Each structure stands twice: as structure tokens, then as C-alpha cells.
Amino acid sequence: MVGAGKTTAEQRARQLEDSDIKPVLEAKEEGKKPVKERTNTMSRYSRHYLLLWDQLKVADGVLVKEFVKRDGLGTYGLVIVPEKVKGEILQSMHGGLLAGHMGTKKTKAKILQRWGCPVSILSDQGRTYESKVFQELCRLLGVKKVRTSVRNPRCNGQVERFNRTLVRMIRAYLQGVQEDWDLNLGCLAGAYRATPNEVTKLTPNLLTMGREERLPAELVFGSTTNKSEVPVTSYGDYVDGIRSKMNHAHDIAMKHLQKSAARSHDIYDKRMLVNNYEKGDLVFS
Template sequence: MDCKLYVSTCHICNRYKKPLKRAKAELGRYHSGVPFERIHLDILGPLPVTQQNNKYVLVIIDQFTKWLECCPLPNQNAEVVAKALMDSTISRFGCPMELHTDQGKNVDGRVIRQLCDLLEVSKTRTSAYHPASNGQVERYNRIITQLIRCFLKKNQNRWDIHLQQLAGAIRATENRQTGFTPNFMVFGREVNQPIDLVLGQIKERFPDQDICKYVQSLRNSLKDAHDIARDNLKSAQKRQKQDYDLNLNFRKYCVGDIVLKLDTARKVGISPKLKAPWKGPYVVIEVKSPALLKIKDRKREEVVHHDRLKLCIDREIPLWLQRLRNDILGRAENKLERDTNMELEDLYLDILFSGENQNTQNGLNPLSESLTDDLDNNDPFLVSDSLTNNYNNEQIIIKDLHSLIDIPSDLDATLAYDLSQNSLLPNSDDINRDTDKLDNGSKQGQVGRRKRQMPSYLHDYVQ
């Protein structure tokens, strides 16, 4: 057992050995409910340079309708990406409510964020080195690559010539999650294809009817299609989550935990097969969600996905890390205490200023009544609140001194303090106690009243 513990806490082994089973958090579920509510954006490439000097593909996908836009680009600068986004999607279908990308500066930098601020679009991004957070567009990147590879065969430098036709074929294909084609989800009908002329299906799609009736039927068909698609998407997401969550390796992290981060970045001159797969240590400073955690080292803070972390169990912890951890835990405790006090103050104020439940019999206000229900008035360590008096004109005790301060263990609990007179009263047992006889036969007189100053730790709690 000692050998296993010694090996498991080895500093070198924890950083240079890959895990037998990777961490795996639960699959999150989120989906939009209307067309072009949330769009996903990514850059595909680099690809072979074509005669039009195109090297990259800007892939834009609507999360609800699965509408796809592919824009060939000569480079992936932020200005070029912003113009292509505006011309291909926003100018045609309007402004989305949310734009989701990865953390690349060309799609998450200052230019794109200023464009989103101008158009009142909410900008979101994935966690670093976790492309599954943008899986909607990553899946279509694979489909586009497959179509280009199958269509071009050997002419790889002509991929941009028929790119729009390939995107049109994807839009005319039924999606297995929604149950409809993207064309039908957006337009309420299927677009005309050459095969429709051969089969004579165009007249069936456009029957002779009044314009108003056609518009009404088109609106009804869109509404029905969207309702069915929402149900299909909900079922598909539920099925996906059940399949994904079968083999979970989830660990719940808390603020103050020391962790190591999976280092997947590649550097020039360093072989990725021989470098340490883990980097750290870090301290968890915030838990944004069960799958997203904010960590910090000596220099910087970053948000990391759960699947890229593991708990650090090194025997020796650096001194700077211990100080940082203690500081974070101290601030967390202070914040929790402040939040608790604020909640209690709000609760007390609500009870205090609600005049509906006042007890008119004994003159107690709701705050005093609610706080004195479960207290024992015979307890000597109770402090008066001085909010109200009882029928004997004595202050009602509403707070337990033990919960406010630390009472010394050697304090004489047989003495009760008259807080209003700032004096010490003997216990009733001491007052009624009979005189005791000394060994030499003499009698000791009755114990008189003793005067003693009130302890200093009670001054702050007495009016």
C-alpha cells in the first residue's frame, strides 16, 4: 500500500504518463427553436490553392434548420471572414440572435466582436482545444471534405469551382435529426431540381389557387414542419445523451482543488510524442458549470473543459501554490459569508416589515416571534435583541450567544448575567443554599451578592 501511494504521488509520473482512461463529463444539451436563432461558424482548411487563389472555406450552419453556407476564401483574416459572413448569411436571412465559434482570433477577435456589438448579436465561443463544443459545424466539415474528395478525384486544385453545387446538394438532403431538408425548413417547400422537370412534379408543388390561400398554406406548412422538427430534435438529443453518457469518467471539482491540464499545443522543435502530456499545477478558482472550470497558475487565468483536467496528487506542492490556494479559499469563505448575511438580512427585513402576521396578544413583532420559537429562555448564554419587550417589560431574548461568539470552555455556566444592569447575579441554587459547617464546628455565613464586571466580549451585544 505504501509503494502504491508513493508511486501515485510521484511528480514525474503524474506529468509524463498518459491516463488509461480519459476524463469524460456528461453531454450538455442546447438547441435553438426558431430558424437562424443560433448559427455556428468555422474555418475549413488549408486546402490546395486554386486558380482563384482560394485556400480556405468559411462554413456557416444554422443550428435549427441545418441550413449550410460555404464561402471560399483566399485567406482567413478577420476582415475577410466578417465580410463573407455579412454577404452570405446576415444580408440574406437577417441577424441571428447568437453566433458561436471557437477561440480563433479570426472568428473571435476584435473585428467579429465589434460586428456582433453593432448588430446586437450575442457572441459565444467554445472552450480551448475542445472542438466538440462546436460539434454542429465540425460534423459538416467532415461531410464537405468527403464530397469534395469524391467529386474531384485527382483535380485537387479545382475544389472551389463546384463548391456551391455541393452545398446545394447538402441543403436538398433530408436531415436525419429534423426529418426535413434544410430547403423545406427555410422556404416551406422543396427547391426545383432538374429531376423534377423529368418527373413532372413542379405542377404538384405549385397548384392553381388564390394567392392568399397559397400564402396561408405555406405558412401552415412551415409551422407544422417546425413543430415536428422541434420534437424530432428533442428526441434525437435525448438519444444522443443516453448513448454518450454510457461510459462516463466524471469527477466533481471544487474551488481550491489543485489540478493538471492536458497540454495538446504543439511547438516547433518539440516532438509531441516525447513531451509531457500534462501541464501544471493549477488551482480551481471558479466552477462555472460541472463541465467548465476556471483555473489559475502564477501568471494567467483560463477556462478549461472538464475532459482536459485531472486531479494533482503530488507529494510536494510548491510554496507559491499553497499561498495562492489559501488566498482563494479565504476569499471564497468571505464571499459565502457575505452572501449568507445578505440573504438573512433580506429575510429579516421581509418578516419585519410585513404587518400581516403580528402577534397582538403578547406584543411580539414577527421577527422576534420567529426567532424566539426554538430558544430556551433559561439558557444563561443568550443575548437580548432589544427589539421589543414582553409583558413584564423585560427584553425578549432572540439570539443564542453560542452562535455569535466562541464561549470559553472554562467559563462558569452557573452564573447568569443581568445584561440590562451590567451586573452579575448568582444562581438561584447559590442564593437558597444552606450554610455549610466548617471542620472546626464554626458556621459559614450565607453567601452574599457578588458584584463583577461584565466580560468584555459581551459589550458589543448589549444595548
């Protein structure tokens, strides 16, 4: 999301300061598109935003434009940027530390890209994440650093679950030998990414890249994993093939996730003890 390095409060304040964006933001919050008599008094930029009325949404008080992802799986929002901020964004995306001074087309594509530096990082208050090096890195990359509550691992439950899995893998692999265990993390993480998830039934590799990684055993014994029935004759064919595979994989994963959620809901309902009380019944207070 463009401009996501700022807090939503700061983004909203900047939009309300912009004479072109403010009337459109207020109209979307009211849920009423301005009538023609009202739009005639607006700037041409405001009228342009109104042409996008159905694509505009208000998220956390900030006006955004929704785009359909190129793979067709869902949408993402880009902040409507005030005029005085555009120069700052273009400078960071063109002449910043990680920008590379690319041309117009490549810079535009970079601004529009849902793959790159994270908007924010949620972590515990460990020394690694509180170090000056990490803080400076976040500052350079425009990443917002968020801390979990003290002694509350559930605040970052997804990471904690992954850590438990990774620790089990380390223990099983090292078999009690603790020296240089960190040197094996890359290989163990690769093994995790090549293993089907219990819920989605698919590997992280397939869901992220649209293909499976070639495993060492396949190099030794041979495999047909990466062979395609349809010959690839151009870069476009390759990209279309990857996109098709990812769409199919995401559809399958979504179905499995829905089934898992429904199963968890049924289990929860069965465990719930519901008491129907009548007037005059004795209860503990």
C-alpha cells in the first residue's frame, strides 16, 4: 500500500488537508455520491476520483482505491495520495536506497507491486528486534515496528506455531547435538516449505511461487516434477502457466481452509454446554 509507512491517523490527516481528496473522503464516509450540482463546484481532480466511486473504499478512516490482483485472487487497496506527498513517494521509489534509479515504467511497476518490504513487523521484545541495527533497518526501509504484549505469546500466535514446528524439526535432526544448530536453519526451513500444510494440503512453495522446488532426492534419482506436458515457447507462456497453477492451488487451499474452519466450528459447538434457564431456577452468581 503506497504511503503505508505512515500511520492511518497521519494518512487521514493528510487526506483531509488536501482540498481534492477531502470532499470525496467525506462523501464516501456518508455513503452518498455528490449530485451533479455539487460536483460542478469541485476541482477536476475531485471529479476524477468520483468517476472511480465504486472502486473507492474507506479503510480505517483512509480513502483507498481497490484493485483486483493480477492472479484474480482477491483485491488490494492503494491509498489515494495527496498531491504534496507524491513527490516524496516518487523520490523514495526512484532515488531511494533500494530504488536503483530505474526508468519511468519500472518505477511505476514498483510502486504498484502486494511483494517487497513489509508494511509492518510484529515481534516480541527480544534483543534482536530491539537492537539499533534492526531499528535503523526498519527506518531505512520505511517499515513500521510493532511489539507484542509482554508475556503474551498468543498475540503473535501464527509465528509461535511455526516456531514450535521448527523447534521440533531441529530436535529431530540434531538428535541432541546442539553445536552449530543455527547453520542448519536454512535447510530445515526449505524442508518446511516443501512439506504440505496440514490444513491447506499444499506446500508453501506451491502457494507462494506456483511450483514445487526440486528436492535433492530428485536430483539423485531423477524426477518428472518440473516437466510440462505443454511445451513452453515464450516468457508469456511460462508466466501464464505459473499464474494458472497458482490460481488452481489457491482455490484448492481456500476450499480446505473453509472445510477446516467449518470442522473447528462444529467441534466448538459440540463442546459448548448451553443451559436454558427458567424463571425461578437457582444459579451461581
